[in-house]
Amino acid sequence: MIADIIDRAVNGRDVGVDDVQELMSISDPAEMEQLFSAAREVRDREFGRKIFTYGFVYFSTYCKNNCTFCYYRSSNHSIDRYRKSKEEIVQLAGGLKDAGINLADLTMGEDPRMYADDYRGLLDIISSVRDDVGISIMASPGALPREMFSKVRDAGADWYACYQETYNRQLFESLRLDQSFDDRRNQKTWAREAGLLAEDGMMIGLGEDVTDRAETILEMGRLGCEQVRAMTFVPQEGTPMQFVTPYDSTEELKAIAVMRILYPDKLIPCSLDVEGIAGLKTRIAAGANVITSIVPPNQNLAGVAQHELDIENGNRSVEHVYEMLEEMGYRHATSSEYVSFLDAHRPERVGGE
């Protein structure tokens, strides 16, 4: 029974893949509400009424990879790409900090120019944001060699984000062409060994089934990442998956709620990059506790899954997000609340300095 599985999960008792699969198979609206309300209760008990906020700084949209789902894949020749200067990035991160945003997510495609010379460009940007701005930093640069993680940590990053998308190896290989499944999984472990907090993520609507979803949720938990996300696939023009029929947000919302009851103290994003601002309330109501992909208007910045939606009209701006949170009876967390969370959850660095 659903109520029984929820009860066991909420009380920290053993929940297996069959149970997770059953929760992820819920279709009855009353059962769905049971799941969401349990997730809200767990979140509010752990975190109170505060929600963390992340600004998204997609600073280079150049990429050498060719992921079939991604707008920025190297074969998509017809798109406009940009690369921001270090000065612009520092300014953008400063603006986020001044507006009370908790973290700057410094994201790029696997841009060869940033990777050149032992990743000098990337490390330089991270350390400049640390030195000149002093906001918490997430680095989302793609897969890195193992020895890079302590350098990324030393440059000043708090987090390293790298999403597996699915723990179905075969499906992974059909999506992330010419990329190693094991190497991408190991990224999260290597990051944590270097003292970085780590984020993993799954995508929904890529051809996976409900068993894959359940297994991915459990595997992300086993890796120990402090932040875990689910995002619904948004088909992209000019890619091999452009005509795939997209899912609505139901499966993503269930995944958010299931992760919340299984992993009470993890950070779980409500991404504005899937449905824009229209997707905020449902994701918070499903148990998410971080709003990600806040993007200021008039800065020529793009999203990943929704490269334009709600950016230039200001709907993904800081002010608008704060307003909506208040309408729901929540508030954005202060940066000292956020930093305390990080300090309490930061993995210990292993093996030397």
Ligand code: SAM
């Ligand atoms: N290039 C780096 C990488 O791939 O790890 C950093 C970018 S990372 C933020 C891009 C993430 O956005 C992917 O891992 C995927 O989870 C998500 N994403 C990309 N394209 C998407 C799409 N069309 N729909 C939904 N999510 C997408």
Ligand code: MD0
């Ligand atoms: C988001 N567009 O939070 C961003 C991105 C990268 N670390 C995150 C997928 O939705």
Ligand code: SF4
């Ligand atoms: Fe490049 Fe990341 Fe897009 Fe893959 S998901 S093509 S690695 S930007």
